[in-house]
Amino acid sequence: MKNFLIVVAGSVIVGTAYNLFFIPHKILSSGLSGIAILLGLITPVNTGVLNFVLNLPLLVLSVFKLGKKFTLLTVSSVISLSLSLYLLPVVKISSEPILSSLFGGIFTGLGIGLIFRASGSSGGFDIIAMFLAKKKDFPLGAILSALNGVVVIASGFVFGWDAAFNTLVAIFACGKVIDAIHTRHIKLTLMIITSKGEEMKTRLLEKVYRGITMMDGKGAYSGDSRKILLMVITRYELTEVKNLVRETDPGAFVNILETAEVVGSFHRN
Template structure:
């Protein structure tokens, strides 16, 4: 219930940021939501409806390809954001575009950061990038940057280059606030030593979108065989991971260390 509450509140903040600060000044956000804002401005369709329609095929594919818990929370987030965009009236709170870009970006970052802390995402490019990295060895950060660059260029050509520059300010502010709230950039290496290796592996793979390496071990004192599972997660996923391990094997030994650097695709299965 706590995660659901965070997702609903974070989605409401995103709706407020878009309809009070960004949309009135033709400023786009990052990701697929920025594309939804663009179509909402140039067509009679409501931005919330467009956001839902654009995300729908990605959510269906993600439901089959990505972690069940992650994609379930993401579906809830997309629905809540789309409803907020539809229900909240569009009001120009500030007449200054730059101030609107900054405050809109900060509020958007706060909302998405809360959604990330609840182990979900706001959908859109996040899902698309994760699906692409499962097929090709591309760094997800590079993919997201390239996609957002397309949004900025589209803003410049369709609206104005002032709008494009303000969109860049919004994207920058959003990213900084997200990093402050959910610390997704902090990686942790988790080593699990358990007598129920297959059960723990299946539990993690079905609920966590992360690769897992499994090795065979032996207790030095008892001589009994043990499975050693190693995975790298983000800090905000640690609580869920510990809970899942405890549900399967309360006696498992778990060692958590902070990871300095991850080389290779962080999201692909091992």
């Protein structure tokens, strides 16, 4: 229920950003939503209806490739976003297109980032990006930016290249905010030095789905024996691991390093 509420809230934020910042200035968003905005501006069909129809094929792909839970949250997001686009009024709150593209991108990235944090997506190219990120350690914002070149080109041909550049600013800002919020692709290496090695190992293996390497250590000054535990986790798991370490051994020493790359078996789901 918590994830569902976060997904709905994030979708409403995205829909609000579209209707307040993008659509009044003919700025397109990323992915299929951008195509829906484009078609909504040049046809009498509402953008919300177009967004829902365009997402249907990818929702079917999501069921087979990304799981039912993810798809359920994504369907919730697509419906919430489409209803927001359909029900919320289109209002030009800024007369400056560049400011609208920047702040629209920021709010859109905030909404999509929240949706990703809740293990869902807003549909469209997000499903493709999520599928690629699941297989490889690509940052989602970078994937989305790469997939959206067609949207920028379409914007330039239909509305002029000033609109295309504004769309590019919006997509760039959106991608940066997404990467700041959705940090699953960031890997961390933890070195835990503790006098309660077996107890620490047991607690971590019970609560965290990660492998652990144990080594014997000895304090250079005290001469006391210690256990050294090495493990690689995602940025999402850091808070949980730190709490487990603190509860098991408040005197444990933990060194946390950001990992550039992981080669070999690493659970990415």
